Structure formats: C-alpha cells, structure tokens
Amino acid sequence: MLSREITYAEALREAMREEMRKDPKVFLLGEDIGIYGGAFGVTQGLIEEFGPERVIDTPISEIAIIGGATGAALVGMRPVAEIMFFDFMTIGSDQLVNQAAKIHFMFGGKAKVPMVVRAPAGSGTGAAGHHSGSLESWFAHVPGLKVIAPSTPYDAKGLLKSAIKDDNPVVFVEHKLLYKTKGQVPEEEYYIPIGKAEVKKEGKDATVIGYSIMVPRALEASKILAQEGIDIEVVDTRSLRPLDTETIAHSVKKTNRVMVVYEPPRFGGFGAEISAWVGEELFDYLDAPVVRLGGEEMPPPYNPNLERKIVPQIEDIVREIKKLME
Amino acid sequence: MLSLEDKLEMYRKMYLIRTFEERAEELYMEGKIWGTFHLYVGEEAVAVGACYALRADDYITSTHRGHGHCIAKGADVKRMMAELLARDTGYCHGLGGSMHIADVEKGNLGATGIVGSGIPIATGAALGCKLQKNDKVVLCFFGDGAANTGAFHESVNMAAIFNLPVVFICENNMYAMSFPAQKAFALPDIAERAKGYGIPGVSIDGNNVLEVYETAQIAIERARQGEGPTFIEARTYRWKGHSKSDRQAYRTKEEVREWMNKDSIKFLEKHLREETVREEELENIKKQVEREIEEAINFALESPEPTLEEARRMVYA
Numbered sequence A: 001m002l003s004r005e006i007t008y009a010e011a012l013r014e015a016m017r018e019e020m021r022k023d024p025k026v027f028l029l030g031e032d033i034g035i036y037g038g039a040f041g042v043t044q045g046l047i048e049e050f051g052p053e054r055v056i057d058t059p060i061s062e063i064a065i066i067g068g069a070t071g072a073a074l075v076g077m078r079p080v081a082e083i084m085f086f087d088f089m090t091i092g093s094d095q096l097v098n099q100a101a102k103i104h105f106m107f108g109g110k111a112k113v114p115m116v117v118r119a120p121a122g123s124g125t126g127a128a129g130h131h132s133g134s135l136e137s138w139f140a141h142v143p144g145l146k147v148i149a150p151s152t153p154y155d156a157k158g159l160l161k162s163a164i165k166d167d168n169p170v171v172f173v174e175h176k177l178l179y180k181t182k183g184q185v186p187e188e189e190y191y192i193p194i195g196k197a198e199v200k201k202e203g204k205d206a207t208v209i210g211y212s213i214m215v216p217r218a219l220e221a222s223k224i225l226a227q228e229g230i231d232i233e234v235v236d237t238r239s240l241r242p243l244d245t246e247t248i249a250h251s252v253k254k255t256n257r258v259m260v261v262y263e264p265p266r267f268g269g270f271g272a273e274i275s276a277w278v279g280e281e282l283f284d285y286l287d288a289p290v291v292r293l294g295g296e297e298m299p300p301p302y303n304p305n306l307e308r309k310i311v312p313q314i315e316d317i318v319r320e321i322k323k324l325m326e
Numbered sequence B: 001m002l003s004l005e006d007k008l009e010m011y012r013k014m015y016l017i018r019t020f021e022e023r024a025e026e027l028y029m030e031g032k033i034w035g036t037f038h039l040y041v042g043e044e045a046v047a048v049g050a051c052y053a054l055r056a057d058d059y060i061t062s063t064h065r066g067h068g069h070c071i072a073k074g075a076d077v078k079r080m081m082a083e084l085l086a087r088d089t090g091y092c093h094g095l096g097g098s099m100h101i102a103d104v105e106k107g108n109l110g111a112t113g114i115v116g117s118g119i120p121i122a123t124g125a126a127l128g129c130k131l132q133k134n135d136k137v138v139l140c141f142f143g144d145g146a147a148n149t150g151a152f153h154e155s156v157n158m159a160a161i162f163n164l165p166v167v168f169i170c171e172n173n174m175y176a177m178s179f180p181a182q183k184a185f186a187l188p189d190i191a192e193r194a195k196g197y198g199i200p201g202v203s204i205d206g207n208n209v210l211e212v213y214e215t216a217q218i219a220i221e222r223a224r225q226g227e228g229p230t231f232i233e234a235r236t237y238r239w240k241g242h243s244k245s246d247r248q249a250y251r252t253k254e255e256v257r258e259w260m261n262k263d264s265i266k267f268l269e270k271h272l273r274e275e276t277v278r279e280e281e282l283e284n285i286k287k288q289v290e291r292e293i294e295e296a297i298n299f300a301l302e303s304p305e306p307t308l309e310e311a312r313r314m315v316y317a
Helices: A009-023 A046-050 A062-074 A086-106 A137-138 A153-165 A213-225 A246-256 A269-280 A303-310 A314-325 B004-029 B044-052 B068-072 B077-084 B118-134 B150-161 B190-197 B210-222 B254-262 B264-274 B279-304 B308-313
Strands: A003-007 A026-030 A055-057 A076-080 A114-123 A146-148 A168-173 A182-186 A198-201 A205-212 A234-237 A239-241 A258-265 A293-294 B059-060 B138-143 B166-172 B201-205 B230-235
Touching: A003 A009, A003 A269, A009 A026, A009 A046, A009 A153, A009 A182, A026 A046, A026 A062, A046 A055, A046 A234, A062 A076, A062 A086, A062 A258, A086 A114, A086 A168, A086 B044, A086 B201, A114 A153, A114 B201, A137 A146, A137 A168, A137 A239, A137 A258, A137 A269, A146 A153, A146 B059, A198 A246, A205 A213, A205 A246, A205 A314, A213 B059, A213 B201, A234 A246, A246 A269, A258 A314, A269 A293, A293 A314, A293 B254, A303 B308, B004 B044, B004 B077, B004 B210, B004 B264, B004 B279, B044 B068, B044 B138, B044 B210, B044 B230, B044 B264, B059 B118, B059 B190, B068 B077, B068 B201, B077 B138, B118 B150, B118 B166, B138 B210, B150 B190, B166 B190, B166 B210, B190 B230, B201 B210, B210 B230, B210 B264, B230 B264, B264 B279
Parallel strands: A026 A055, A026 A076, A076 A114, A114 A168, A146 A168, A205 A234, A205 A258, A258 A293, B059 B138, B138 B166, B166 B230, B201 B230
Antiparallel strands: A003 A182, A146 A239, A198 A234
C-alpha cells in the first residue's frame, strides 16, 4: 500500500474531507473553523473546498453547537462539531449527555443521533486551568456515547472516518501535543473499527495500557526499559468506550503484570475501570497489583514545571514499571 | 465632575496598561513568558473609564483579556508580571497565569478562560451584595463573543428580575476571535438586547475614556440606588491578534490601521493639552510608568517559582 508521512492534524483533516466528499449529509460546525481554520488549524482549507454552508462558523455558543449538531443529526444529517477546547465541552454537556446520548434509548430506538464532537484535550501548552482539561473519563461514563482517543495519525484518520459513519454520538479526543506529530498514513482509503485496541509494541514482562498521548510516552519508556532488560507490551485501547477487553485480556495473560497510564487525575478515572476489570476477570493471572499511573489530584497549573510534574511523563512510566518488576 | 488630576490619573492608568501589555509581549517573544495570553492594547479606555467610576470596595469580574481590568481596578503590576512569569509572588502563585488573574482584596473577582463565564458570577456577586445590604456594585466586563453565550442570557435576565446591583459592560472589540460581530448579531447595536430584558441599554464610543466614565457612573449610581442593572456596549477594537497564535486572516491591515488612528490614549492626550497640560507633564507620567513596569519585570524575574507541595495545598480551602 502506498503511504506517506503526514501530521495528526492533517490526518484528521483528510478524514473529514473524504467523508464530506462522499456524503453530502456530513457538515462541520464550530467556533473559528472557517477562515481561521480552527484554533489548532485542523479544519484549514475546508471552507475553501466546501463553502460556508458545510463548514459553519458559529458564535461562541457551545450549547447551540452541540445541541445544534444533535438536532441536525436527528433529522438525518451527519454533523461533525468542533469544540475549541475540551474544557468547553462542559458548557454544551447537557445537550450531549442528557440529549444526544439518551435519545436513541429514550425514544425506544425510533431515532438516532449520528454525530461527532471533536475537541482538543490535554495539558502541556501552558494554557492553565480552563484550556488544558482531559475530561474523557466523564464522557466514557455515559452509556450511549462512544469515546475515542487515538494516538497516531493513522489511527486518527481511520477512527474519525468510522466515527462520522457511526450512527451514535461519538466524542473524539485529540491531544494538543499530538497535532504536529507525524506518522505513516496510506494514500488509499481505510477505516478502523471503533472499539478495537491495538498492541503498539509486543513484550513479555509487563503490559502498559493507555490511549492518546500516553501511548507514544509508553513507547519511549519501553526503549529505556529495554536497555535494562525489561520488555514491556504497549496496548493502545484507542477508544475508552467501547473498551476492547479481549485485547487487554490477551496481553495480561501473557505478561501477568499491568500498568494503566492516563493524563487526568487518578481518582475515579479510566485507570480505575481498567484496574477493576482486570482484578475481577483476570485476578488469577496477576503477579502483582495493577498499577494506576494517573495525573495529580489538581486542576492544571500554569507554571510550566508544575504542569509537567502533575501528568505522567516517560520517566514516571520507567520508574513505576521498574517498581512493578521488583 | 472629573478634575484635571482625575484625568491625569486616568491617563497614567491607560498608559500603564499599554506599557504592561507591550512589555509582556516582548517578554513572550524572548521566551520568558510561556503559554498564551490575550492583549488589551487598544481597549484601555473601557477598563479605565468604567473602573474610575467605581468605589474602591466595589467589585469587578474580568475576562480572558483581563490585564487592563486588573490594572484599572488597582492591581500591583509587580504581582501581575510575576503571575505572567509563573512565579510564586504572582497574584495566583503562578498557578493561574494570565487568564486567571484575580485580585480579590481589591475587588477583582478574577479573569476567566471560559468566554461568558464571568457573567453569572458577576450576577451572583451582585446577589450576594444585595443580600448583605452592603451598598456595593459589581461591574461585569465581557466581550461581544460572550454576549452570544447561554450564560449571558440567563444571567442578564436573572439580574433584571431580581433588580441586582450589577452593570454589564460589553466590550465590543468587533471580533469574537475571528468571528465578526457584524455577522454574530442580527442587530446593529448589541445594546438593543437590553430592551428584551427590560433594562436600560446604551452604545457608546469605548475609545473615549470620558464618555465611558460618564456612562458607567450613571449606571453604577442606578445600581447602587437599587434601581437594577444597566447594559453598556462600549465599541472598541483590539489592535493585536486574539491570542499569540493568531494569523489575523479574517481582517485587513487597513481596518486595523483605521482603528489605531482612533487611539484612546492619543485622544486623551489631545484633550489634556487642550486643558493646558504641558508636554513635560505627560512625558514625566510616561517615564514614571515605564520605570514602574521595568521594576515589575525585575521583581518577577527575581522571584521564586511555586512548589508542587504548595500547589497541592491550594486544591481545597
């Protein structure tokens, strides 16, 4: 297959462009996604190709963006909404959590809401308390929503295309620090099924489970650990809900040691779910308690040194894996 | 009536804001300030004119473009600069940064990174003042973008029906990031919205500090007398990009230049000269302000950074 190296942001743009070309029902709406090209440049050039009727700049109105996407989806469109920062999802959350997520169920299966809400998440840019949030666990808690958080350009493109085709509301989490990262993406069209994890690196000594930015960090950590003779397996769940427990189980049965790594605060988060599930289902395979490596219990601080310290870094993964191997 | 001394003080504050912003931008370019911020250059007359009409014990709520409000309400530029440089001596111990500066002792209830989110808080603060019968007024700053949030609608209505001592001052700087106010409202004047809430509304020249002061004073007095909220639309313009990553593809250089010709500081200088203020006096104010900002930068650069232990203690009261 022919492929080339493109950035994560370009991969997302290609996914939207391809789906918009194929299906006139697909359209974009959000703040500054037109001539500005989106706060992180993801939609750059799309208004030029598809015009302002399909790349709709809105006022600063998150309730109307997410609710608007819900309503348009209800009558047969396939909207892709952009929320400028993941933190702003909370403003439109009523429409997402109480409406979009529940409509199919509450209406007894008589209506569906095929929509995607994309949003940049994560800290590391000095944007402080209102622009650095990773709230994916909140939405993963909601039955009726799907939550995807890809780690590579290849996954980002294939999963966004599947999300747009999906008949359910999908929250698409894009870590800001990934936008400029590059990776191989095929020229040919492809889709990646939602809810399928991928083993990004095979190993035999311990399993590191993560998604989004933590996957490249775990892969970097694996190189350092390899020099010390520790061979970790890296499982990228790619989506938080649905969760591919099969791939996780397969890996855990092989390595017998598990670490789950994620950016948001450790308490009540994604790691708690993974840890609980592994404990319930795979207890007999474990040689040690599951390690949860999550963020500190605090809002994102502005100071750059603190901002870095409160989120798991490569050296934290290395240190905790070494402890796990003792 | 404003005395000449008042006007000179307003001039000093406007120049202090302008200089603070310009030096902050330079520090950012030098890599000394990190993250992003939103500069208030061009809009100084709104914050200074409106805050000058407040009592020292009144409150304000600010926005993501908040440095000007903070200075106008009497903040110490040393502690502001220290916050921008993420130092422990900053207003928020380096934990909040530009978008979250609060100077609660001086009545500044804080900037916010969520557009429109200060409006319900201002409304609530006004409710608190009313319940405490303390005679204080809340001045709520927000932009044209915020006027299209749901938070705006719910808050202005609630303030109106509860007759709260709050003044809503919309800084219409013509763009919500890249979205022009002309396209974002199906009304020529945002102030017309006031009618829908049953409160007075007025559109004014936000680059004329004297007009801003006079309008704010009437609205603040109304609020203090228990006559309820007023909506002021102050038309102004941001000279710089929305944030530090803005290519400004959505507006022309000519438009920016046209607005720069309506510089609020130049306007006040002209007025002061007409009132026979000597050039030398203006120059002295400028020099003193520039010295103050350089001292603030040195103070910030020499200050320590916050520790993780300290940050942990800040999560709960």
